[in-house]
Amino acid sequence: MKNILKELRIKQYTKNFLVFAAALFAGKLLVADIIFLNVLAFFAFSFTASIVYIINDIMDVEKDRQHPDKCKRPLASGEISIPFAIGMGVSLFIVVVLMISKLNSHFGIILGIYLMMNLLYSWKLKHVVIVDVMIIAFGFVLRALAGVIATGVGTTSWFILCVFMLSLFLALAKRRHELELFAEDQGRQRKVLQFYSLSLIDQLLTIVTAMAITSYSIFASQADTLSIGGISFMSLTIPMVVYGMFRYLYLVHIKKIGGKPEDILLCDKHILGVVVLYTATIIFIRNIY
Numbered sequence: 001m002k003n004i005l006k007e008l009r010i011k012q013y014t015k016n017f018l019v020f021a022a023a024l025f026a027g028k029l030l031v032a033d034i035i036f037l038n039v040l041a042f043f044a045f046s047f048t049a050s051i052v053y054i055i056n057d058i059m060d061v062e063k064d065r066q067h068p069d070k071c072k073r074p075l076a077s078g079e080i081s082i083p084f085a086i087g088m089g090v091s092l093f094i095v096v097v098l099m100i101s102k103l104n105s106h107f108g109i110i111l112g113i114y115l116m117m118n119l120l121y122s123w124k125l126k127h128v129v130i131v132d133v134m135i136i137a138f139g140f141v142l143r144a145l146a147g148v149i150a151t152g153v154g155t156t157s158w159f160i161l162c163v164f165m166l167s168l169f170l171a172l173a174k175r176r177h178e179l180e181l182f183a184e185d186q187g188r189q190r191k192v193l194q195f196y197s198l199s200l201i202d203q204l205l206t207i208v209t210a211m212a213i214t215s216y217s218i219f220a221s222q223a224d225t226l227s228i229g230g231i232s233f234m235s236l237t238i239p240m241v242v243y244g245m246f247r248y249l250y251l252v253h254i255k256k257i258g259g260k261p262e263d264i265l266l267c268d269k270h271i272l273g274v275v276v277l278y279t280a281t282i283i284f285i286r287n288i289y
Contacts, residue, residue, distance in 0.1 A: 003074040007057065007085065008050040014262045016045040018140055018163070019147035024279070025223070026153040027286030034151050037103065041150040044099040045143060047092045048111055052118045054089040058082055059122075106149045114142045129195035133171040140167035158219035165212035169245065170261050172208060173252045176201045177259040209245055216241050233285045237278055244274045 019041040023029045029038075057064065057075045064076035074080040100108040121135045144163045148155050179193050179201065216238065223234035247270050252258035264271055 003079040004088070007054065007074045007080055007088070009053050011262055012049060012053075013042075013046040014265065015140070016042050016049070016143055018143040019045060019150065021144055021163070022147040022153045022155050022159070023151050024282055025155065025159065025286070028151070028153055029283065029286075034153070037151045038147060040099050040102055041107065041146050044096050044103070044107075044111060045114070045146060047096050047099075048115055049118070051089050051092050051096070052115065052122065054085050054092075055119065056122045058085055103150050107146055110142055110146045110149060114139060114146075117142075126190070127192050129192055132192050133168060133175060136171040137164050137167035140164070156219065156222070158215055158222065161215045162212065162219050165208055165215055166245075169205065169208045169212055169248075172201055172205050173248060173258045174261070176205070176252055177257065180256060181259065205249070209249070213238075213242055213245065234282075236285075237281055240274050240278045240281070244271060244278070247271055247274070 020029060020038050023031075023034050023038055028034045057073060060070075061075050061082065064070035064073055070076055075082065075085055096111070100111065117135060117139065121132070125135050126132050141160060141164050144155075144160060147153075175193065175196055176198065178190065179196055179198060182193070217235075220234040220238050221232055223232045247268070248258065248264070251264060251268060251271075257264065265275065266272065
């Protein structure tokens, strides 16, 4: 069971909590029907991601056995056989199809695009400079859109732009971390990093940080919530977002971490604290409205 969970990449499931975002901002996160649809969308995305991981591991099993780190993966190490992995993938696919039938066809289209995009990313696009991080960011946009489509709640273009910019920020920060981590051992770094430099990534991070904060500020200031003197209560969350991004940059530049956002969320008490405070504030604002 431990190897099965490891092969499914359970820790990566935290990325898919983004499907709950639209309902959170719409003040419908705690509505029973919305919760049910969001949970279905969450696991549909998570299982689809696991299918991609399984396909990649099967295709790269021989190369992974030669890699100092990837050789520890269940398939490469022989803890899970290829036929068993194929059976896992088929089973997950059937479950995902059943979940889609409980949602709607538009959600299925979004999930299909996500699946094909990830397969193309794994096959070719992860080696194309700039495109690699844009594909990662677009994957998060699809997660956010899936939450909108699955539940039927409304959103704005500014929300989607915020998701894209924040995701691009995290993807670039991860590339920067990898570039520094494997500076002395380039044989272990991903191929696309040869086309990046620290100065380029720092410039891109500067641009994306400014755009992310600006787009979120507009989104928050235009939110349909209670206001004082025309100032939306959602504007109170802007300093939290600014602090969270600044803290993340601090961790990347000073602490030399940032390769795995899901680990930072769980291990850095400042990031975790601001995420919890931010979520609680949104729920409070939406409930009193």
